[in-house]
Amino acid sequence: MNKWITEFVLYAVYMVFGAAWATTGAVMPQIMADFNIDVSHAALMSNVILWAKILGAFCTSILTAQLGAKKSYLLGCVLTGLSIFIPWTNNFDLLLVIRFMGGLGGAICLVSLVPTVARLFDNKTASALNSLNCTSNIIGTIIALTLAGSLSIYFGGWRNLLAVYGVITLVLGAVWFIVFTDEEVAVTAASNDGSTDKLRIMKDAIFNRVVWGMIAQYVGAMIMMIFMFTFLPLYYAKYAHLPPESHAHLSGTVNQVGIMLGAIAGPFCKARGYHYKNWLFSTSIAMAITTFIMLFATNDILILVCSFLTGFVFATWFAFIFSIPKETLKGANTQTVTYTMSTFWVCTFVIATANSQLIGWSIDATGGFTMGFIWVFALMVVSPIVALFVFPKKSASHA
Template sequence: MTQTPAAHLTTDDPPASAFMKLLVVIMLFLSYMLFAVAWNWGDLYVRSLGFSASRTALMTNAITIAQVVGSFFAANVMLRVGPRRAFTLASALIIFGGIVALTDAFPLVFFIRFVMGLGGALMVVLGSGILARLLTGTALQVANGINSVAFNTGLAVALTFGMQMNDDPAFAVALAAGLSATILILWLVISRSGLRGMAPVKAVDRSYTMRDGFREWFNWVYALAYTGLLSYYIVAFTFMNAGTVRWVVYAGIVGALSGTVVSARVAERRKPLIVVICAALQLIAAALVLAMSGHRLEILIGVILGLVIFFPMPFFVQTAFIRPEITPRQIAVTFSIFWAVSYAGSVVIIQIFAWIADATGGLGPDNVPVSVAPMIFIVAIEATFLIGTFLIWRWFARQWAARPVTSAP
């Protein structure tokens, strides 16, 4: 009989203390936060190379394409090598992105950005899988909510120091890689103890494959619902006015943290409906930001947009966890499909956005499209979040209606 590798850290190990588990959650948060910093500061470097809107979008899509590829394999990577080694690999790939500062050749820049994106894809899926096996109940809800704001926090950090880094984008890229390397070293130390006693992957769980996941209606709608919102957000921090986007990001942190606190106190039956309501509000706010560009109330609308985009994210993430009889392996597969499908869709959508921008005047000052046409397109695409979350809410309503009252969440 083959022994379980040490990297899998099964329940044969003594359980980690609550403090060590907390440190693991912090490491997961900081690692993905710094991926966002590396992505944004990498964008600064790409812009300094003077590419067109289409090529700039392609450089962003190098990361999103990698997210698609990495998301497909993330669950199986963790199953084969264990959570600790898998997350270490993801971190190393993100750090590799720092060498982009050494070249300005388009193919090399694309390849390096792709590798970094691959690390980010592995990291976000692995993070969900690790939390599902390490924590339960309210602790899991809070950890998921905190992790849902990691990327936005990274963007806030990147945008806050963006003006200084814009003067030397190559240094910014190297600094982001150095910070990620520091967190990786801490991860190697903390995870050895913090992941002890994790629930092992059961034999029945091993039989749940990506093919099984793709057969589930929920996984498709869950991913496609997020595709429009993700595309809108990537376009926002890449091609919209940095002054407004900065406030969207700041408000997003407040919104996500508030959503984390509130979601832990809200009954499961109400969570999908809250997401639908916020999806409607964010579509209205996105349209208002576009309509009121240059108006003195633009920043206020941007703050509202950030709040309604990120407040429902903890609720939205938890909808994947509150399905009947869900297992950690199914959670990992769901998020593999979620990120793969949503990033694949965003690759196409962002490239269409860039083609529309190039065809209607290209980019003006500060990398903002000259024409309003591409902005109208991306706001319309953002509506898929409202459509998808409405369908998910109705699905949950039917599921709960078919269950006995005593077993209701």
């Protein structure tokens, strides 16, 4: 029973984190008015979380090695729960610090999802739960975008709403601490102490071809997803010159629906026995086609259909790619998978953030989106080809 309570906590914590992250965008006019700041400064409320997630993903493996999974995840909940102090924060810089700390906590919780599920459940169940857990942030975002305004009024302002999210996270962290038990990792006889063994495991995870294959495969699609919500709304609002009756601006919402349904379908696809390399590469071709049409089409129906299909196909990856560490790495335990996912998320976030910035610069430099569209499409094509060569051969045993 405890493992299902643990799974509930994993899902709920990251769902609340997603809601808290997206809420700042939904109530941005109120934030701007309260602190008398412009859009670029208000946007820092969200952007600092992304940068914090890079640092947090890097630190998670170290924290887990030093504190254990139980205490490190609790620390993540506590850091995220610091938003309880926001109602008493009138200094914008201090507010950004609290949000940054929350981003660090969210990163710890994100990296911990896959290794915890891998430890508690068998391969088939873990695959389904990995896919399901990837929808937690999406559900949180939908809740925030739909209800943030009403919830803000109900709780007496956006500060109180963010504080409520913090309280919920702290309660969930307490439940985690009660029900979760750390895994006992045996130290090898060849090691003089536990730190030597941990260093070897970390080195094996960081330099493993499986990990870098995952990064190469995922990063192209992730950049496309970031592009979808960061730049496409601006494109449809100011650059696309679409007629007033156009519904192309709904592509982001339709994409989210596709992701939700794709995450449900993914485990069924995996259950049919497809090898992860075959599935990821073949679906990458489909995604490249739908992405190209979505970016360059002018017909609403084509844009919306391809936006849905892109999200749907991408979400089927969750069941495959996040099961790779447990299913392919020899002697995989919580610590091994944590190091693997920490490396994966750090590198993916860094590459995605850098490319997102490059796309932004290209838009400013050219006054249009053509170069950005071409760059996103090129990454969608190149990424899976690189991954195909980086992933070990099917017959190879992964160390």
